[in-house]
Amino acid sequence: EVQLLESGGGLAQPGGSLRLSCETSGFSFSTSAMSWVRQAPGKGLEWVSAINGGGISTYYADSVKGRFTISRDNSNNTLYLLMNSLRAEDTAVYYCAKGRASVVSAALNYWGQGTLVTVSP
Amino acid sequence: DIQMTQSPSSLSASVGDRVTITCRASQGISNYLAWYQQKPGKAPKLLIYAASTLQSGVPSRFSGSGSGTDFTLTINSLQPEDVATYYCQKYKSDPLTFGGGTKVEIK
Numbered sequence: 206e207v208q209l210l211e212s213g214g215g216l217a218q219p220g221g222s223l224r225l226s227c228e229t230s231g232f233s234f235s236t237s238a239m240s241w242v243r244q245a246p247g248k249g250l251e252w253v254s255a256i257n258g259g260g261i262s263t264y265y266a267d268s269v270k271g272r273f274t275i276s277r278d279n280s281n282n283t284l285y286l287l288m289n290s291l292r293a294e295d296t297a298v299y300y301c302a303k304g305r306a307s308v309v310s311a312a313l314n315y316w317g318q319g320t321l322v323t324v325s326p
Numbered sequence: 327d328i329q330m331t332q333s334p335s336s337l338s339a340s341v342g343d344r345v346t347i348t349c350r351a352s353q354g355i356s357n358y359l360a361w362y363q364q365k366p367g368k369a370p371k372l373l374i375y376a377a378s379t380l381q382s383g384v385p386s387r388f389s390g391s392g393s394g395t396d397f398t399l400t401i402n403s404l405q406p407e408d409v410a411t412y413y414c415q416k417y418k419s420d421p422l423t424f425g426g427g428t429k430v431e432i433k
Contacts, residue, residue, distance in 0.1 A: 240422065242370075249427040250362075250370065250413050255420065264420035267327075300369055310417050312360035312375035319369055 207231040207315045209301050214320030217291050221324075227284040227301030227317055234282040235259070238304035240313055241275060241286045243297035243322075253299070254286065258307030269295075291324045298322075328353045330416055332425035338433045345401040347428045349414035354394045358418035361390055361399045364427075365410045373412075374399065406432055 213225040227239070240255040254275040255264045263275050274287040284301050298321050302313035329352040339345050349359065357377035362370040372381045374390035377397055387402045401408055409432055414425040 242424075249411075250364070250415075250424040252415070252422040252424060255422060264422075266421050302370075305375065309422070310358060310419060312372055312415070312417055313362075313370075314372045314375075314381065316369040316371070 207303065209303060209315060209317035211299065211301050211317045211320040214299065214322045216323045216325065217288075218326060219292060219324055221291050222287070222289045223291065223322060225286040225288065225299055225301075225320060225322070227286075229282045229284065229301075229303070232303065232315075234277075235279040236307045238307055238309045238311060239275075239277060239284045240302045240304065240309070241284075242300045242302055242313070242316075243295075244300070244319075245294075245297040248297075251297070255304070255309040256284070257309055262309065264309055288322070291322075293324050296322060296324050327421055328355065328416060328418075328423060330414055330423045330425040332412075332414055332428050334428060335426065336429040336431070338431045339404050340433045341404055341406060343404045345404050345408075345430060347399045347412055347414075347430075349392075349397040349399070349425050351395045351397075351416055355416045355418045357393050358416055359390075359392065359397050360415045360417060361388075362413045362415065363408075363410045364413065370413065401430075404430075404432070 241253040298319040303315040304311040
């Protein structure tokens, strides 16, 4: 059974940092691209970042470029998102999602339950 | 960047109705298009990928079509459990943009 479990969300100050983790099991992690997708309260889905299976290629939405860093540990089947210089508009539920292929250009076939990040003074 | 525009933003239909949601890309994306269903308080779920391929386990009343810039998600015979918001997403290249969503309700 494929499982994705996000953690690391919580309350952060504007300008602060948080690191999200996504522990996975039940599939070949190293051959699956992974993404982070967020959803602000009452809003639609926003793709945030993606990384290919080997961890070499990374991609970011313009809204987070230069502030967020995606990474993965294929030996521990875990995906990360380091979020720096947080802003109020980063407040959202953050989902990790598994791609159908090792390249980023693939649909997202499994999703975690999400972790809430709140950025507020 | 390629923009993804969904319409309508919401709709209300009766049980048993055929429902159609459209998604338009601002540039051609071949068939690199997925549809997701999100029920309130839940994570999104993949319904269709490659514009028209049904994800395993998804009921056959869901279908997708289109290529290039214009795509359609159809629900044949709407069921109460189909109440949700539906999103399209293009994944040909980054950014992997989502459409704005279509909220489907029962009349």
